[in-house]
Amino acid sequence: MTSTESDQLGRRVWSLFTPYRTSLVVIAVAVLLSSGLGIITPFLTQAAFDQALFPADGSGVHIELLAWLVGGMVAVPVVSALIGVYQTYRTTLLGNRVMADLRGRLFEHLQRMDLAFFTATRTGVIQSRLANDVGGVQSVLSETASSILGNVVTVAAALIAMVVLSWQLTLVAVAMTPLFLLLQVRVGRVRRKLAARTQESLSDMTAITEESLSVSGVLLAKVFNRQADEVARYREENSRQVDLQVRQAMSGQSFFAVVQTFMGITPALVYLVAGFLIAAGIGVSAGTIVAFSTLQSRLLFPTVNLLRVSLDVQTSLALFGRIFAYLDLRPRIVDAPSARTLETATVTGRVELDRVWFAYPPAPEPAAVPDGTEPVAEPAPGDGSGGDGGVAWAVRDISFTVEPGQLAAIVGPSGSGKTTISYLVPRLYDVDRGRVLIDGRDVRGLTQASVADAVGMVTQDTYLLHSTVRDNLRYAKPDADQAEIEEAAKAANIHDRILSFADGYDTVVGERGYRLSGGEKQRLAIARVLLKDPRILILDEATSALDTTSERLVQQALENATRRRTTIAIAHRLSTILGADLILAVEAGRVVERGTHTELLAKGGLYARLYTEQFAGGKVECRCADGVRFSDGATLLTGHADGRAVTGRDAA
Structure with a gap:
């Protein structure tokens, strides 16, 4: 220096x-x-x-x-x-x-x-x-x-x-x-x-401690019998710390x-x-x-x-x-000087992506920044010419519109860009080209706080605080009273389960909710977003890791959550989005197909292939004489008429 x-x-x-x-x-x-x-x-x-x-x-x-x-x-x-x-x-x-x-x-x-x-x-x-x-x-x-x-x-x-x-x-x-x-x-x-x-060295020791002594880290080490390796890794860094x-x-x-x-x-x-x-x-x-x-x-x-x-x-x-x-360090996502507030009470929920391109930006380790100086500015992805410019684009020239109250589903193979698209709507990342609009307004011209109020998310990896059930629900709405909390829990099919706990809503869920099952955590997350009551709801593979019983309960909760809301669902299990108003099939960051379930199945493209692979692989509750039986008791009727595939869904 x-x-x-x-x-x-x-x-x-x-x-x-x-x-x-x-x-x-x-x-x-x-x-x-x-x-x-x-x-x-x-x-x-x-x-x-x-x-x-x-x-x-x-x-x-x-x-x-x-x-x-x-x-x-x-x-x-x-x-x-x-x-x-x-x-x-x-x-x-x-x-x-x-x-x-x-x-x-x-x-x-x-x-x-x-x-x-x-x-x-x-x-x-x-x-x-x-x-x-x-x-x-x-x-x-x-x-x-x-x-x-x-x-x-x-x-x-x-x-x-x-x-x-x-x-x-x-x-x-x-x-x-x-x-x-x-x-x-x-x-x-x-x-x-x-x-x-x-x-x-202290940073490295703290990182090792956080990674290896968290619930997930301990579980990983025990499952793979790597406790001795974790101890050796800590001791090596500890010895380096002593020497320093x-x-x-x-x-x-x-x-x-x-x-x-x-x-x-x-x-x-x-x-x-x-x-x-x-x-x-x-x-x-x-x-x-x-x-x-x-x-x-x-x-x-x-x-x-x-x-x-x-x-x-x-x-x-x-x-x-x-x-x-x-x-x-300067955050990449900031409110523009002229940013306007999106009034939650007047949001209709129309979501539009207009020719959107996005690549994940590099994020250098801050410790490498010279003392007393500002971090070096990072180049924006792409060269502005409209081509790839050697950039690893996660989303490429995507456009679609979800009207207020509609359910839009995004499907595709792993790594195709589904979750990335869902991150762009609440402005967790800013697009590199194109626009993301809510009610016709570019989210970059809106305050982050008002966008966050209008958009709710339920992710596959549910994060819960090491606190009580009530505190976890109130995280969405700190001033919620008990009646509001219970109403949201009932809508999420988790109220009765909470009451079965010895301490009811005062039950401590443990770090990251490890005292709860996967289905219970997901329903609690749904209750939390229902308590928030956003006009736009994003569901990121919310049922992909659940058993059939938990999936049925969660799916019923999701149906309650999506009523009267604009919903964008990233779907792994196609059975959860058969009734979607719009299905987008995504591959390599591009929308390659769009339409309803029946339309896409008839095209015989990516969606039809995913559908065939999923259900032919036995990833449903049973295959019955009249079609495919789902875990919620409904039946998908399949057959052919006039040389084309037809489907239908009957309630049991």
């Missing part, structure tokens, strides 16, 4: 304290008083020797003067200690408030980051920035500022007092200081590099040993020089020598502390650089 970058980083760190100017002034006054009082004692000592104990006129000991001087020597440290306690309280309070601001600012910024950032960054690394990096600068925020000010004032005052007593002896005491400062700069650079590597911590702790210790050695022998050199001065006829009294020795001790410890604090600051700059690197 260059000196300019260090200065910029230092200014950014200092800016964290600007909201607390009053506290800084109070702390500065307390430091000045405490440090200033410490200089009084050596002069009281000099007076005690030269005027009270051994007066130059030989008049004997002045008891009354000595009593006053001793009283001053007692009062000064008492007052200084009281001020020090108050100063410690104010600095600790200030430091923790600044650190809380930094943590909150970082968390808030991460909440605004787009989905692409989180898909490319390990959760453990993010957690490490919030915990380890911010925690690592706590001492700098809570102690260093006051420590630097206090030590600077003490050193300055001590030097002035020493010059007043004897400038010759002062030169001896500070002769090696410039060399120490140069050595300190070199040691600081080494420690900063080690600090950055240490925090990277030791190297960081020992860096500069030789330097400090030299400094302390010189500081330790300096008083002897002072006595020697004082002897030469007295022999040369230069007047140096015994009181002056004693006072100077006292000041030397006040110079020694603050100087060593300043050198240590300076190294700590340089070490902390590496951590601040990592924190600011995250704060400098």
